[in-house]
Amino acid sequence: MQDKIYDVSPEWSRRALLDDAGYRAKYEASVKDPDAFWAEEAKRIHWFKQPTRIKNTNFGPGTVAIRWFEDGTTNVAYNCVDRHLDTRGDQVAIIWEGDDPSESKSITYRELHDEVCRMANVMRNRGVERGDRVTIYMPMIPEAAYAMLACARLGAVHSVVFGGFSPDSLAGRIEDAQSKFVITADEGLRGGRKVPLKVNVDAALDRIGSKLVDHVLVVRRTGAAVNMEPGRDVYYDEAAAMVSGDCPVEEMNAEDPLFILYTSGSTGKPKGVMHTTGGYLVYTSLTHQYVFDYHDGDVYWCTADVGWVTGHSYLLYGPLANGATTLMFEGVPTYPSISRFWEVIDKHNVSIFYTAPTAIRSLMQAGEDPVKKTSRRSLRILGSVGEPINPEAWEWYYRVVGDGRCPIVDTWWQTETGGILITPLPGATKLKPGSATRPFFGVKPQVVDADGKVLEGKAEGNLVIADSWPGQMRTVYGDHERFVQTYFSTYPGKYFTGDGCRRDEDGYYWITGRVDDVLNVSGHRMGTAEVESALVAHPKVSEAAVVGYPHDIKGQGIYAYVTLMAGEEPSEELRKELVAWVRREIGPIASPDLIQFAPGLPKTRSGKIMRRILRKIAEDEAGNLGDTSTLADPTVVDDLVTNRQNKR
Ligand code: PRX
Numbered sequence: 001m002q003d004k005i006y007d008v009s010p011e012w013s014r015r016a017l018l019d020d021a022g023y024r025a026k027y028e029a030s031v032k033d034p035d036a037f038w039a040e041e042a043k044r045i046h047w048f049k050q051p052t053r054i055k056n057t058n059f060g061p062g063t064v065a066i067r068w069f070e071d072g073t074t075n076v077a078y079n080c081v082d083r084h085l086d087t088r089g090d091q092v093a094i095i096w097e098g099d100d101p102s103e104s105k106s107i108t109y110r111e112l113h114d115e116v117c118r119m120a121n122v123m124r125n126r127g128v129e130r131g132d133r134v135t136i137y138m139p140m141i142p143e144a145a146y147a148m149l150a151c152a153r154l155g156a157v158h159s160v161v162f163g164g165f166s167p168d169s170l171a172g173r174i175e176d177a178q179s180k181f182v183i184t185a186d187e188g189l190r191g192g193r194k195v196p197l198k199v200n201v202d203a204a205l206d207r208i209g210s211k212l213v214d215h216v217l218v219v220r221r222t223g224a225a226v227n228m229e230p231g232r233d234v235y236y237d238e239a240a241a242m243v244s245g246d247c248p249v250e251e252m253n254a255e256d257p258l259f260i261l262y263t264s265g266s267t268g269k270p271k272g273v274m275h276t277t278g279g280y281l282v283y284t285s286l287t288h289q290y291v292f293d294y295h296d297g298d299v300y301w302c303t304a305d306v307g308w309v310t311g312h313s314y315l316l317y318g319p320l321a322n323g324a325t326t327l328m329f330e331g332v333p334t335y336p337s338i339s340r341f342w343e344v345i346d347k348h349n350v351s352i353f354y355t356a357p358t359a360i361r362s363l364m365q366a367g368e369d370p371v372k373k374t375s376r377r378s379l380r381i382l383g384s385v386g387e388p389i390n391p392e393a394w395e396w397y398y399r400v401v402g403d404g405r406c407p408i409v410d411t412w413w414q415t416e417t418g419g420i421l422i423t424p425l426p427g428a429t430k431l432k433p434g435s436a437t438r439p440f441f442g443v444k445p446q447v448v449d450a451d452g453k454v455l456e457g458k459a460e461g462n463l464v465i466a467d468s469w470p471g472q473m474r475t476v477y478g479d480h481e482r483f484v485q486t487y488f489s490t491y492p493g494k495y496f497t498g499d500g501c502r503r504d505e506d507g508y509y510w511i512t513g514r515v516d517d518v519l520n521v522s523g524h525r526m527g528t529a530e531v532e533s534a535l536v537a538h539p540k541v542s543e544a545a546v547v548g549y550p551h552d553i554k555g556q557g558i559y560a561y562v563t564l565m566a567g568e569e570p571s572e573e574l575r576k577e578l579v580a581w582v583r584r585e586i587g588p589i590a591s592p593d594l595i596q597f598a599p600g601l602p603k604t605r606s607g608k609i610m611r612r613i614l615r616k617i618a619e620d621e622a623g624n625l626g627d628t629s630t631l632a633d634p635t636v637v638d639d640l641v642t643n644r645q646n647k648r
Contacts, residue, residue: 003432003433003435003504004391004432004433005430005431005432006398006407006430006431006432006433007430008020008407008426008427008428008429008430009405012407012426012427013427015293015427016293016425016426016427016428017289017290017293017425017427018290018425018427018428019427019428020428020429020430022428023425023428023429023438026441027438027439027441030441030442031442031444031467034054034055034442034467035054035055037441037442038054038055038068038069038282038442038470039051039054041282041286041441042054042069042072042278042282044282044285044286044321045074045079045278045281045282045285045321046074046078046079046083047072047073047074047278048073048074048075048251049071049072049073049251050072051069051070051071051072051254051278052071052072053067053069053070053071054068054069055068055468056068056070057467057468059467059468059488059493059494059495060484060488060492060493061488061492061493064480064483064484064488066468066472066474067254067255067474068254068255068278068279068282068468068470069254069255069278069279069282069470070253070254070255071254072253072254072278073251073252073253073254074251074252074254074277074278074281075152075153075155075249075250075251075252075277076149076152076252076258076277076280076281076317076321077116077120077149077150077152077153077249078153078249079281079285079321080149080152080316080317080320080321081093081109081112081113081116081149081320082113082249084109084323085109085110085113087323088109088323089108089109089110089113090108090109090110091108091109091323091325092106092107092108092325093107093108093109093111093112093320093325093326094106094107094112094142094145094325094326094327094328095107095299095325095326095327095328095348096141096142096327096328096330097327097328097329097330097331097344097347097348098189098330098331099189099190099191099192099330099331099332099335100189100192100331100336101336101340101343101347104347104348105142107142109323112145112146112149113245114245115142115143115146115245116146116149116150116153116247117150117153117244117245117246117247118146118240118243118244118245118247119143119146119147119149119150119236119240120150120151120153120154120247121243121244121247122150122217122236122239122240122243123150123151123154123156123181123217124154124247125239125243126181126214126215126217126234127180127181127214127215128151128154128156128181129154129155129156130154130155130156130250130252130256131155131156131157131256131257132156132157132179132180132181133156133157133158133159133177133178133179133180133181133260134147134151134156134157134158134159134179134181134182134183135158135159135160135161135170135173135174135177135179135181135182135183136148136151136158136159136160136161136182136183136184136306137160137161137163137165137170137182137183137184137197137200137201138160138163138183138184138185138188138197138219138306139163139185139187139188139189139190139195139197139221139330140188140305140306140328140329140330140331141185141219141221141328141330142328143183143185143219143236144160144306145306145316145328147183147217148160148259148306148312148316149316149320151259152258153247153249153250154247154250155250155252155256156181157177157257157258157259157260158258158259158260159173159174159177159179159259159260159261159262159272160259160261160306160307160311160312161173161174161262161307162305162307162308162587163188163195163197163305163307164195164307164587164588164589165307165586165587166200166583166584166585166586166587167200167201167203167204167207168204168207168584168585168586169270169585169586169587170200170201170204171204171205171207171208172269172270173262173270173272174204174205174208174212174213175208175212176262176269176272176477176478177260177272177477178212179212179213180212180213180214180215181213181214181215181216181217182201182205182213182215182216182217183216183217183219183236184197184198184201184216184217184218184219185197185198185218185219185220185221186198186218186219186220186221186222186223186224186226187221187222187224187226188221189221189222189330189331190330190331190332190335191331191332191334191335192335192336194222194224198218198226198227199226199227201216202227202229213232214232215232215233215234216229216232216233216234217233217234217236217239218233218234218235218236219235219236219237220235220236220237252277253277253278254276254277254278254279255276255277255278255279255474256276256277257274257275257276257277257474258275258276258277258280258281259274259275259312260272260273260274260275260477261273261275261308261309261312261415263309263415263416263525264518264525264526264527264530265486265516265518265527266498266516266517266518266527266528266529267517267527267529268527268529269530270527270530271476271477271479271482271486272476272477272478272479273309273415273416273473273476273477274473274474274475274476274477275418275471275473275474276474278470279418279470279471279472280313280317280418280419280470280471281317281321282470282471283418283419283469283470283471284313284314284317284318284321284418284419284471285317285318285321285322286441287313287318287419287420287423287440287471288313288314288318288319288321288322288324289318289322290425290440290441291383291409291411291420291423291425291426291440292352292354292381292383292409292426293352293380293381293425293426293427294319294322294324294352296323298324298325298351298352298380299325299327299348299349299350299351299352299378300319300324300325300326300327300350300351300352300354301326301327301329301344301345301348301350301352301353301354302314302315302319302326302327302354302355302383303329303333303341303353303354303355303356303359304354304355304356304385308415308524309414309415309418310354310385310386313418313419313471314354314385314420315328318419327344327348327350329344333359333362333363334362334363337370338363338366338370339370339371339373339374341353341355341359341363342370342371342374342376342401343374345374345376345378345379346374346375346376346378349378350378350379351378351379351380351381352379352380352381352383353379353381353382353383353401354382354383354384354385354411355383355384355385356384356385356386356387356522356523357384357386357387357388357389357390357393357523357555358386358387358522358523358553358554358555360384360389360393360396360397360401361390361393361552361553361555362553364393364396364400365553368400371400371401372400376401376402376403379401379402379403379405379406380405380406380426381406381407381408381409381426382397382398382401382402382406382407382408382409383408383409383410383411384397384408384409384410384411385410385411385413385420385523386520386523386524387513387520387522387523387555387556388434388511388512388513388555389410389433389434390434391433391434394408394410394433394434395433398433407424407426407427407431408424408431408433409423409424409425409426410423410424410434410435410436410437411423411436412436412499412509412511414497414498415473415525416472416473416487417465417469417471417472417473418471418472418473419440419469419471420440421439421440421443421445421465421469422436422437422438422439422440422443422445422509422511423436423437423438423440424436424437424438432504432508434510435504435508435509435510436509436510436511437508437509438507438508438509439509440469442469442470443465443469444465444466444467445463445464445465445466445501445509446463446464446465446466446494447459447460447461447462447463447464447501447502447503448461448462448464448491448494449461449462450462452490452491452492452494455503457503457505458503458504458505459502459503460500460501460502460503460512461500461501462491462496462497462499462500462501462515463497463499463500463501463509463511464491464494464495464496464497465494465495465497466494466495468495472495498514498515498516498518499511499512499513499514499515500512500513500514500515513556517529517611519546519548519556519558520548520555520556521548521551521554521555521556521557521558521589521590522553522554522555522589523555524589526558526589526590528545528546528547528548528611530586530590531544531546531558531560531582531586531590531592532544532545532546532560534581534582534585534586534590535560535562535578535581535582535592537581537585538577538578538581539565540564540565540568540574541562541563541564541565541578542563542564542565542566543562543563543601544560544561544562544563545560545561545601545609545611545614546558546559546560546561546592547559547561547611547614547615547618548615548618549593549594549615549618549619549620550619551593554593557593557594558590558591558592558593558594559592559593559594559596559614559618559645560578560592560594560595560596561595561596561598561601561614561640562578562595562596562597562598563597563598563599563600563601564597570597575595575597578592578595579591579592579595594618594645594646595645596640596643596644596645597643598636598639598640598643599636599639600633600636600639601614601636602614602628602631602633602634602636602637602640603631603632603633604630604631604632605630605631605632607632610628610630610631612626613625613626613628613631613637613640614640617637617640617641617644618644620644622641622644625637
């Protein structure tokens, strides 16, 4: 079947930063001589000391070491704030739209400077120094941005933990990062509901014990009365009133850490993905400009939470490095009405809108009317990120939301990659619904088979990246060996993405999803092992195996097979109890959609669970189980198939 193709419109060819020939030339230059290309692109940020060594990277086998611009010095907060004061001090840096539509405010670059300096001074007065790790557990309020930038200003390393994670998950991340300083809010507000952030922090710190964290900074969001531990906890507004709005910036080496962000893998606990300073900033700034065809005067809105990498790279750092006006939204797409996204676009004249397929799929269900009753005339570009976008959702996004006028940039990347690696460029790339299309400058994707053989031309296999780009993660915090093992051992000498992909006759890439034990639920990454270990921690559970299954809105749903302890009986009540248990252990995003009680799990004679079979059953493909002859007890499969849970 011929793929549908959308040509670049004449209007877009006129206004875009690059046309197709421009893309090809720049791409060729970038892969032919990375040193020359990135030396030139590095000039887009301000360096205290210009780098002279550009690329020094090694993907192994053996040593894996990634360094970019290694003798340069700079500061990310200086680039995102101070540098703009002369030219755009009065321009709005952040538009904040509250959960309640009556609440919004604009923060200029000058105001941002004052706020970031105050936050930095408050931290500095409490002993935060360069290299220290600071945990940020915040709702989507401007103070979250101030906190991240304040860390960058001081050279402290932030670790933002998504506000939807449980006290347990938060505690694990605080401990792994050994962070002594925590920034939070009294409560968060989402869709009219309150999120007990400070209560969760208290519970997390109880779990950790009193030794580690010595300061908790609490931003008042709802004004709820919360427990304040004398000597440890302080309200931000009170502390900020006592410090100056000026604070010196630390001169950081390009390879000094900027942040740690925990993300799920196929095994073990979430990993602390570590990103550094210079390369990350050059890469996020360059991609933000070209992928979103950003011009001065645009109002740019990325709906991601700051707790995820998209919120780091494309809500905050990339846009602010470019002096953009970036919109931060506290709420959810469906509150107070299902038109909320489109109303916000009209209210603030948003020209670039970047969201996740799961949001599109859920809004699609309500039909066109809630969209069509808004204008959306300010929109020029639509973006998609986080999971494969099915062609049906793509078409709806294009036709209904964008009125057929706005190119969609389907951007493929990962927490580990720091920025976008495969994407269309508006004005340069013909679009195919469902394809992330072509590599960004400097990115060398390859499709390999299971043995690592590089496949040429039209092909399907696993996606690897053959060489480094500046925004790449540098290590797993505190565990470089795990970094090497996870990303560079499957295909030695190459970065393994964990994704499967197809490349078509035009050289376009189609990401088919994870090929490891990582689930993508509503664009949120979740390790099957994490959900399994939460389940087996329940006293009535003896064994659990978790797989994904296709879900109309979430992309993937969580399907859990649970074997109970001897003497325990399956019941609806227990099913509910287990769902609530996992929510409590990890957070609501990890709630199993379906739980099947199973007397036994399919195992090989050596005791290894055969997930392939469990996946097929969950996907309702029991007719296609393949070879089950290596199972220790093939009869368990019959019971599993008979008692399969229905999708809803
Ligand atoms: O499977 C890919 C999917 O999301 C994974 C990365 O998840 P995370 O680190 O949480 O980062 C999400 C935001 C960058 C990838 O391995 N993914 C991300 N973007 C796309 C995608 N799959 C298909 N198409 C995309 N555009």
